[in-house]
Amino acid sequence: MSNFINFNAQTERLSLRCVEDQDAEIIASLMVPEIARWLASWEVPFTVEMAQKRIIRSRREAEAGSALPLAIIERETDRFVGWVSLYRYRDNPYRGMLGYWIGIPAQRLGYLSEIKFAILQAGFDLFGFDSIEAGAQLANEASFGVMT
Template identity: 35%
Template sequence: MITLPELKTRRLILRALAAGDASAIADLGGRDFEIVRWLTGASWPYVEGEAEDFVNKVVGTNPMETEAPFVVTLGGVFIGVVAVEAPGDLDDLPDLPSLGYWIGRPFQGHGYAGEAVEAVLQWAFDAYGTDAIAARAFEDNTRSRALLRKFGFRPHSMTERFSKALDRKVSNVVVRLERADFEARKEPA
């Protein structure tokens, strides 16, 4: 079984999702419409047991074949999740792993999402041995799209995904990040 490494940034520690994380996912994300509204797989209002079902589905599987979810912690406190889906999640870019993330509202606006995403991207490029990583964001999720642009993700296509919370299909922008572009932004000018 492949296990996810612990990733450390300047302020954060990212670790593998564990069975005990379900209550934090439910409390910080699942019961907050301003988080759930940007996710496709979460219900609104929150359905009791949904976080436990998600954790049980993912924990104990091979993260390279399903999903590699990292819990983002600040001083030991759960603040969000950054995950990489194995290739195959996006019809438009089926050969690429894809990135997804959310940070609880009390922790937004402090740069934690960017810090965590950068660490996971670095890990994912190496772990998947890929030259590109994909992501998607709701077309009207301007904050998420801005963060992806900051890392060099470029628009690739549009798709629609059903949002359980909104109970309708939502337009998503599919973006792609080349490893060379990710590495270039880290080099001094």
């Protein structure tokens, strides 16, 4: 399996890189109830310690080649604005799952639409996926807009 810890990609306004220890504080501050309510595996309050543990686990998965957990960074400001991940299904190594969130201050700026093709391409190229799935709660119109 490949090691994805050093993955890096750029779009016009954004950089994508593996999440790092230094991201824990901003992740904890951005994971508010308005974001967590749409996510199955993130809870609030989300502490810095919880963020540190998630980062450690996610980096291990990246090292093992089973996940690509990426910080979404504004290139102009170097500000962490969200998290996007690709995961390999355990029961089918050719099937991937995409998960993502954007912090409230950076929502409605088109960031997920800007990175979605780079993420999907990484899934097909790096993981060798045949298919990539994403899901959202029915009321989450913004996520459905990105997926469409």
